[in-house]
Amino acid sequence: MKKLPKIGLLYLDYVLRFFDKSNFKGWPDKIETVTYHWGNDKARFINEVRRKEIDVLIGNIPATAYETFREIAAALPNVRFIPSIETQFSNKSKENVTLFCKKYGLSIPHTEIFYDKEEGYNYLKTCKYPQIIKRSYGPSNYGGYYVHKVDNYEEAKALLDEKKYIPIYTQDAIPLKYKGDIRVMLIGHKPVCAFWRFAGSDQWITNTSQGGSMSYENVPMNALELAVEASKAAKAEYWACDIAIDENTDKAYILECATAFAAFPYIRDWIGQYIMWDLSEGRFRLPHVPLYSWEELGKISPSLLRTMRHIHFAKYEPSADGAYWLEDKGNFDMEKTEPSSPDDIPESIKPEDEDKLPEVVKETLYVKSDVEVDDEDEKFELKDITLTNLLTLQGIDEDSAVKIKEMIDNGEINSLEDLKQYDFIPEVLIDSWKKYFKG
Numbered sequence: 001m002k003k004l005p006k007i008g009l010l011y012l013d014y015v016l017r018f019f020d021k022s023n024f025k026g027w028p029d030k031i032e033t034v035t036y037h038w039g040n041d042k043a044r045f046i047n048e049v050r051r052k053e054i055d056v057l058i059g060n061i062p063a064t065a066y067e068t069f070r071e072i073a074a075a076l077p078n079v080r081f082i083p084s085i086e087t088q089f090s091n092k093s094k095e096n097v098t099l100f101c102k103k104y105g106l107s108i109p110h111t112e113i114f115y116d117k118e119e120g121y122n123y124l125k126t127c128k129y130p131q132i133i134k135r136s137y138g139p140s141n142y143g144g145y146y147v148h149k150v151d152n153y154e155e156a157k158a159l160l161d162e163k164k165y166i167p168i169y170t171q172d173a174i175p176l177k178y179k180g181d182i183r184v185m186l187i188g189h190k191p192v193c194a195f196w197r198f199a200g201s202d203q204w205i206t207n208t209s210q211g212g213s214m215s216y217e218n219v220p221m222n223a224l225e226l227a228v229e230a231s232k233a234a235k236a237e238y239w240a241c242d243i244a245i246d247e248n249t250d251k252a253y254i255l256e257c258a259t260a261f262a263a264f265p266y267i268r269d270w271i272g273q274y275i276m277w278d279l280s281e282g283r284f285r286l287p288h289v290p291l292y293s294w295e296e297l298g299k300i301s302p303s304l305l306r307t308m309r310h311i312h313f314a315k316y317e318p319s320a321d322g323a324y325w326l327e328d329k330g331n332f333d334m335e336k337t338e339p340s341s342p343d344d345i346p347e348s349i350k351p352e353d354e355d356k357l358p359e360v361v362k363e364t365l366y367v368k369s370d371v372e373v374d375d376e377d378e379k380f381e382l383k384d385i386t387l388t389n390l391l392t393l394q395g396i397d398e399d400s401a402v403k404i405k406e407m408i409d410n411g412e413i414n415s416l417e418d419l420k421q422y423d424f425i426p427e428v429l430i431d432s433w434k435k436y437f438k439g
Ligand SMILES: Nc1ncnc2c1ncn2[C@@H]1O[C@H](COP(=O)(O)OP(=O)(O)O)[C@@H](O)[C@H]1O
Pocket: 109, 132, 134, 139, 140, 141, 142, 143, 144, 145, 146, 147, 171, 172, 173, 174, 175, 176, 180, 181, 204, 205, 206, 207, 242, 244, 255, 256
């Protein structure tokens, strides 16, 4: 029997783990793990992958580490990343999602992205309304915290004067059917789970964590088809799309797509099984997930569904009376993905050299909107702050966040004031962070 490739799971400190070894049930060989420690960890990480003789590194790379991992992948040309670095391009920012969709002609709301503030404001003077303005950078799913609806130029200007988002990312608002959008999850380009998410009664935005609701019923075929198209364009082993349906035309539009998404363990089991099939040249069985089976699974209470593992469907063998449900509706097959290549990545629209940008622009590239944080409970305690929270601070970069985290953990600083003794963060910036901290 042919030797199986050596699998490594890719982890990052402080980042939730999508996969666990248990998702690869039955894999006969040892599964390695490699953890990236942030900061200056590239060389050590590369060496560990080499030393453990890993052939396949499986896992999602968060937005803040995307560029670093492009370099790491380049240094490990014989290691297959699942999903590939190119496939994960859309994880980095909304700008990237848009560039990806434009390159592959996927249906999206009309979207404009401006690094030049004047140009952006000029566009907003003449475009149609409502517009949805978003902060482009960073992980998505802040639950709409950085997503704003504006009804005219005055509102757009007031918003951007305050938030100072660069790039200015603005798109036509789609009149949402049922005031909701649709999440579709795919494995090997086959939809395996899909549901509507509806806005709460006082919201325009669909946010299930703030009183919105969801339904596994009646996900339209054109949403599934668009998600499959995107998954194929991304060459994604696994993929999720958020899709809006225009209530007037029923046309489907991609709002977001990525390999990073929240999924119940049984879905991650299916992904693991799919990957084992892919890597073993058929020694492992492809998971069989009937289309629309989510409508039935969705009837199980979420608390129970969350604990269910390794759900298995056998293929339907027609014998007695045709049981409609066991027959696979639609024509989607789970397939092997095409290998990615570097020119899959869309061309950048970001100004050549970020450093040449005026200082104010640079600072807002990674901006957390400086909304006032009134609620004392929502403020950070310096000693308990996570790296993820540090990375949301205005004007901070990855290396500084890591350095500050280390200093806190080592007891070198006990307050923001202490940080001023060191010279890697400007004092004005430190002062601007105070409103996010207790005390
Ligand atoms: N162009 C749009 N038209 C209508 N609604 C939108 C549009 N873009 C976003 N939304 C709504 O805002 C929600 C959050 O937007 P999204 O781009 O998914 O940001 P995030 O999930 O990162 O907060 C969506 O789920 C959808 O309900």
